Amino acid sequence: MRTTISVIKADIGSVAGHVTVPEEILEYAKRRLGEAVETGLLNSFYVTHAGDDLELIMTHHKGVDNEEIHGLAWNVFRGATEEVSKRLKLYGAGQDLLKDAFSGNVRGMGPGVAEMEFEERKSDPVAVFMADKTEPGAWNIYLYKIFADPFNTAGLVIDPRLHEGFRFIVLDVQTGEEYAFDAPDDIYDLLALIGTPSRYVIKNVFRRSDGEVAAAASTTRLSLIAGKYVGKDDPVLIVRSQSGFPAMGEILEAFATPYLVAGWMRGSHVGPLMPVPLRYSKVARFDGPPRVIGLGFQISNGKLVGPVDLFDDPSFDHARRVASEIADYIRKHGPFMPHRLGPEEMEYTTLPQVLEKLRGRKD
């Protein structure tokens, strides 16, 4: 039987500003998803948060883009907003719920979604990554390292089951067009696009030898949906591992370097993506730095077994220190680019008002 893993997330209210999700919201979501297990809609679930984003990790047999599953997630977000966020006057209550009425699918309505369906192997390990204060294109460099860079993933060279490489599906978030690239053959073309992560976003990765899904990422861009600033998109990612996919350690290896990503304070700054354990899944300095948590599961007979808190390990202490050093250095630039994003990527901007004010002051 095929199993689906769905990760659906939204920022529907947080405590002490945009810092973290309070226990009351997590408890609400657990109760509602627990009811869905009782009715048989879900097989299993895990509820957590990445900074101020509520994360619903669910397994079921309904396939991707399923109306009942998306409807369930939407109702949890709506219910938690009405019954908890508003009552407690949480910050940004209902922030990511951009539409009023649910029409079958949460895509394009605000919440972020990553889903994949597969026939379970003898044993099926997966990793779920969830980031706060950054955008979907932030995964581009990590997915490239994991699935196309032999300096990261030894198996691409020495494991015959990975040696044929992987196919990347890239979405142009401005036009909605999708492109397919095979690695290693097309890596220069692939890099030409995904080097612009604000526009070209890796959506899926498939194994070339048999077309099996290897990774699925969320691709929502809230600012494009709303036409105005409504918070960063804070993406999620599911990656399959082992026996013909990159080993869990090869997947994690990519996160040993805290690459620069867009987001951070006011969605308008570049900063390092810091890998953190769940206990540090809140944002602090300058509303950041941007953070990623990673959870490992086995998918067993349709259910989640786990999680393992993947970045809760001393081997990532150095990455956290490097991220802090980068944060220190880049913060010294204050309002200057390239720390501050370019005008077209900034989520908040006073530039039009400043230019208007200056109009009458020209020599």
Ligand code: F6R
């Ligand atoms: C970025 C983010 C925060 C806020 C910042 C200002 O995605 O959520 O950095 O942009 O705290 O928030 P407001 O405008 O709500 O005061």
Ligand code: MG
């Ligand atoms: Mg928020």
Ligand code: MG
């Ligand atoms: Mg967030």
